[in-house]
Amino acid sequence: MEANQSQAHLQEHLRIIRRGVVDMIENRELEERVAESIKTGKPLRVKFGMDPTSADLHVGHAVPLRKLRAMQQLGHHIVLIVGDATAMVGDPSGRNKLRPPLSRAAVEENLKTYVDQAAKLLDLSKTEIRRNTEWFDQMSFEDVLKLCGRMTVARMIERDTFQKRIADNEPIGIHEFLYPLMQGWDSVMVRADLELGGTDQLFNLLRGRDLQREEGQRGQICFTTPLINGLDGRKMSKSYGNAITFNDVPEDMYGKVMSIEDGVMREWYTLLTDVSEREIDELLAGHPREAKARLAQEITTQFHTREAALKAREAFDRRFRDKEIPEDVPEVAWPAGASGGVQLMALLKDLGLCASTSEAKRLIEGGGVRLDNEVHKDPRAMIQAPQQSLLIQAGKRKFVRVQAPS
RNA sequence: GGGGAGAUACCGAAGCGGUCAAACGGGACGGACUGUAAAUCCGUUGGCUCUGCCUUCGGCGGUUCGAAUCCGCCUCUCCCCA
Incomplete structure (x- = not known):
C-alpha cells in the first residue's frame, strides 16, 4: 500500500518535472534520484543561473523560473545563481556577435532589479541565492589556468554558435571560451543535483556535469526548456523589441499575448500556465480568439492580479473588439500658447506622441492620426486650442485627451 | 612578423567622383482586411523653422567646383602565410 503511494508520488513528480522539457540527460538518472529523494526525504538541489546582463526579464525567462517554482512546490531545494561574475564574461550561446565584457558597475545595476523580478514567480524565502563572485573572486590566475585546461579548443569551437560565427567571419573573444x-564550476561549488536551462544552454549544462565528475561528485542531471519566440517570431529578446516583460503593465501584457501567432498557443499554454493538457486540448479545439484570450488572462494574472487581468481584458475588448475609445485616456494640457494654433505635426511631437516632427508627418500622411475620431491627413493643418477638449489618436495604441487651456 | 580583404542607415546588403538621404531584402511603423492571429495588398522608414535647408556611409586629415565613392594616416574585424 505504502509502496503504491510513493510510486504514485514519484510519477507525479516526474510528470511535473518533465512537462514542456526538451532535453533530459539522463531520464534514467532522473527517476533514480527523484525516487531516492522521496525515499530519504532529502530534497534535490536544483540549480539555475541568471546573469544580470540586462535590466528586464521577459516571459522567456519565466519558463525555467516556473519550472523551478513547480519543483519548489514539490519540496525540492532551489539554488539560484546570480551570475555576477559570469555576466561580466557574457554567455556566447546563441550569440552571433562578439560579447564584450560587462563592467562590474553595469552588472551591479542590473542585479538590483533582477531578484525582485524573479520574486514574482519564485518563493525567495525558500530559495538559496548565491552570487558566483563568491568563488570566482577567490580564484588565483593559476586556478583559472587549471580550469581552462579542462577544455579543449576543438571541443569548444565545434559548437554551433561558434561555427556560425566562424562562417560569418564574426569575431570570437577568448574570454567567451571561459x-x-x-x-x-558553479555546479561544482553548489553541488547541484540538477541544472535547468534553455535549450541553448545544453552545452554549458553538460560542462557542469563533466566538471563535477572530475571533482568526484555525482554529475548533475541536465534538462532544458524551449526558448520562446518573441511577438515577431524571432527569438524573444528585449533588444529586438519583441518581448513581453515581467514589468509590462497588465494592459500591454494582455495585448501582447493577444498578438501572438495561433500556432504557438499550445507551447505557451504548456510552458507559461498550469492549465492541464486535457483542458489545453479543449481550448484549442474551440475558437482561437477565445483560447488566446484565456491564455492572455492566465499569463497576466501571474504577473499581476486576477482583477488586473480582468480589467485588462475588458479594456482590450473595448478598444479592439468593439473599436471604442479606451476608458483611461490620459489627459494632458494644451502644449502651445493659449492663443493661436499649432501645426498638427508639431502638436503630436509636443505631446510626446511622436519622437520627431518628421515621424509625426509620416504618421499623419499615412492616415494614422485621428482628432475627435476624424482622420486628418494634412500635417501642416493648423490646430486651434480646443474649446472643451480634443481627443487625439496616434496609431493604434496611443490616445490622449487635450484639455482646453484655462 | 608578412600578405590580402573589409568597415554603408535598426539588421543584412548594393553603390565605387556628380542625377545619393543612399537600390534591394528583413524588421519596424501606419492603412485595408481580420480574431491587435496567419496570409495578402498599399504606404512610410535621418533631422528641421519642410516644395527648401542641415547632419549621415568606421575616425581624422587631404585631392577636387563637387567624395559613401580617389589619396594618406589611425582604429576595429576577417582570411591566408609564418
Missing part, C-alpha cells in the same frame, strides 16, 4: 567552464 563562460561554459565558469557555469560548470
Whole structure:
C-alpha cells in the first residue's frame, strides 16, 4: 500500500518535472534520484543561473523560473545563481556577435532589479541565492589556468554558435571560451543535483556535469526548456523589441499575448500556465480568439492580479473588439500658447506622441492620426486650442485627451 | 612578423567622383482586411523653422567646383602565410 503511494508520488513528480522539457540527460538518472529523494526525504538541489546582463526579464525567462517554482512546490531545494561574475564574461550561446565584457558597475545595476523580478514567480524565502563572485573572486590566475585546461579548443569551437560565427567571419573573444567552464564550476561549488536551462544552454549544462565528475561528485542531471519566440517570431529578446516583460503593465501584457501567432498557443499554454493538457486540448479545439484570450488572462494574472487581468481584458475588448475609445485616456494640457494654433505635426511631437516632427508627418500622411475620431491627413493643418477638449489618436495604441487651456 | 580583404542607415546588403538621404531584402511603423492571429495588398522608414535647408556611409586629415565613392594616416574585424 505504502509502496503504491510513493510510486504514485514519484510519477507525479516526474510528470511535473518533465512537462514542456526538451532535453533530459539522463531520464534514467532522473527517476533514480527523484525516487531516492522521496525515499530519504532529502530534497534535490536544483540549480539555475541568471546573469544580470540586462535590466528586464521577459516571459522567456519565466519558463525555467516556473519550472523551478513547480519543483519548489514539490519540496525540492532551489539554488539560484546570480551570475555576477559570469555576466561580466557574457554567455556566447546563441550569440552571433562578439560579447564584450560587462563592467562590474553595469552588472551591479542590473542585479538590483533582477531578484525582485524573479520574486514574482519564485518563493525567495525558500530559495538559496548565491552570487558566483563568491568563488570566482577567490580564484588565483593559476586556478583559472587549471580550469581552462579542462577544455579543449576543438571541443569548444565545434559548437554551433561558434561555427556560425566562424562562417560569418564574426569575431570570437577568448574570454567567451571561459563562460561554459565558469557555469560548470558553479555546479561544482553548489553541488547541484540538477541544472535547468534553455535549450541553448545544453552545452554549458553538460560542462557542469563533466566538471563535477572530475571533482568526484555525482554529475548533475541536465534538462532544458524551449526558448520562446518573441511577438515577431524571432527569438524573444528585449533588444529586438519583441518581448513581453515581467514589468509590462497588465494592459500591454494582455495585448501582447493577444498578438501572438495561433500556432504557438499550445507551447505557451504548456510552458507559461498550469492549465492541464486535457483542458489545453479543449481550448484549442474551440475558437482561437477565445483560447488566446484565456491564455492572455492566465499569463497576466501571474504577473499581476486576477482583477488586473480582468480589467485588462475588458479594456482590450473595448478598444479592439468593439473599436471604442479606451476608458483611461490620459489627459494632458494644451502644449502651445493659449492663443493661436499649432501645426498638427508639431502638436503630436509636443505631446510626446511622436519622437520627431518628421515621424509625426509620416504618421499623419499615412492616415494614422485621428482628432475627435476624424482622420486628418494634412500635417501642416493648423490646430486651434480646443474649446472643451480634443481627443487625439496616434496609431493604434496611443490616445490622449487635450484639455482646453484655462 | 608578412600578405590580402573589409568597415554603408535598426539588421543584412548594393553603390565605387556628380542625377545619393543612399537600390534591394528583413524588421519596424501606419492603412485595408481580420480574431491587435496567419496570409495578402498599399504606404512610410535621418533631422528641421519642410516644395527648401542641415547632419549621415568606421575616425581624422587631404585631392577636387563637387567624395559613401580617389589619396594618406589611425582604429576595429576577417582570411591566408609564418
